[in-house]
Amino acid sequence: MQSSDKIRRKGWRIVILVGDKTILRPLSWEDVPAFLQWCRDPELQDLSNGTYPTSLAECGPWYSSLRANRQHKHFAIIARDGRFIGDIELDSISWRRGEAELRICIGDPAYRNRGLGTDAVATLVSYAFFRLHLRLVYLRVYRDNRRAIRCYEKVGFRTVGWLRRAGKLGEREIYLMALTPEDLRAPVRALAG
Ligand SMILES: CC(C)(COP(=O)(O)OP(=O)(O)OC[C@H]1O[C@@H](n2cnc3c(N)ncnc32)[C@H](O)[C@@H]1OP(=O)(O)O)[C@@H](O)C(=O)NCCC(=O)NCCS
Numbered sequence: 001m002q003s004s005d006k007i008r009r010k011g012w013r014i015v016i017l018v019g020d021k022t023i024l025r026p027l028s029w030e031d032v033p034a035f036l037q038w039c040r041d042p043e044l045q046d047l048s049n050g051t052y053p054t055s056l057a058e059c060g061p062w063y064s065s066l067r068a069n070r071q072h073k074h075f076a077i078i079a080r081d082g083r084f085i086g087d088i089e090l091d092s093i094s095w096r097r098g099e100a101e102l103r104i105c106i107g108d109p110a111y112r113n114r115g116l117g118t119d120a121v122a123t124l125v126s127y128a129f130f131r132l133h134l135r136l137v138y139l140r141v142y143r144d145n146r147r148a149i150r151c152y153e154k155v156g157f158r159t160v161g162w163l164r165r166a167g168k169l170g171e172r173e174i175y176l177m178a179l180t181p182e183d184l185r186a187p188v189r190a191l192a193g
Pocket of ligand 1: 044047048086104105106107111112113114115116117118119140141142145146147148150151
């Protein structure tokens with residue numbers, strides 16, 4: 001994370017995080033159509049652990065709730081060419097315990113496997129640890145989602161447990177992965193400054 005700008009507008013603090021390959025900024029209403037398309041994608045629904053809107057009617061209340069929720073920080077992922085390519089969030093933030101759950105989705109398939117997911121995760125966890133002063137970021141990922149696991153491992157996440165979930169495709173294993181500031185890989189730490 002090279003820099004971050006905070007702008008106060010209408011009483012909201014707008015945070016923009018600048019990584020090497022991505023920029024994280026608040027989701028804007030103009031992003032919603034593309035976002036909704038990804039939310040409706042069955043493959044992405046299957047891979048995600050979150051609860052996302054699937055209709056425009058659901059989007060309004062969901063979008064308003066993003067700013068009101070102190071336990072949640074949600075960002076649009078912007079590629080260096082300016083394209084909105086996905087979203088990333090810290091959810092279930094416990095300020096008392098210093099913990100949060102991370103979720104990410106690069107919705108535009110053309111932008112996967114190019115290091116942007118790793119950059120966005122590195123940027124967000126750097127913000128979580130060094131600006132928000134959280135002490136633990138964790139996530140859940142299907143064991144067979146090798147690309148996601150590799151992405152998280154590159155940042156420094158380690159598998160700390162697993163659980164089984166019954167679903168339409170039968171029983172699947174989910175890894176619980178966690179990261180502390182001490183686990184951050186050296187290049188990510190250097191990026192965080
Ligand atoms: C998971 C996700 C965030 C990763 O972001 P990304 O930009 O595609 O990933 P990166 O390019 O940063 O890193 C992917 C790594 O996995 C590797 N990889 C890709 N496919 C792989 C596979 N089938 N098996 C093992 N490794 C694989 C890549 O080679 C790369 O590692 P490398 O840099 O050592 O070569 C993104 O692909 C995504 O959002 N996918 C769809 C939704 C999803 O799975 N979300 C996560 C839910 S937990």
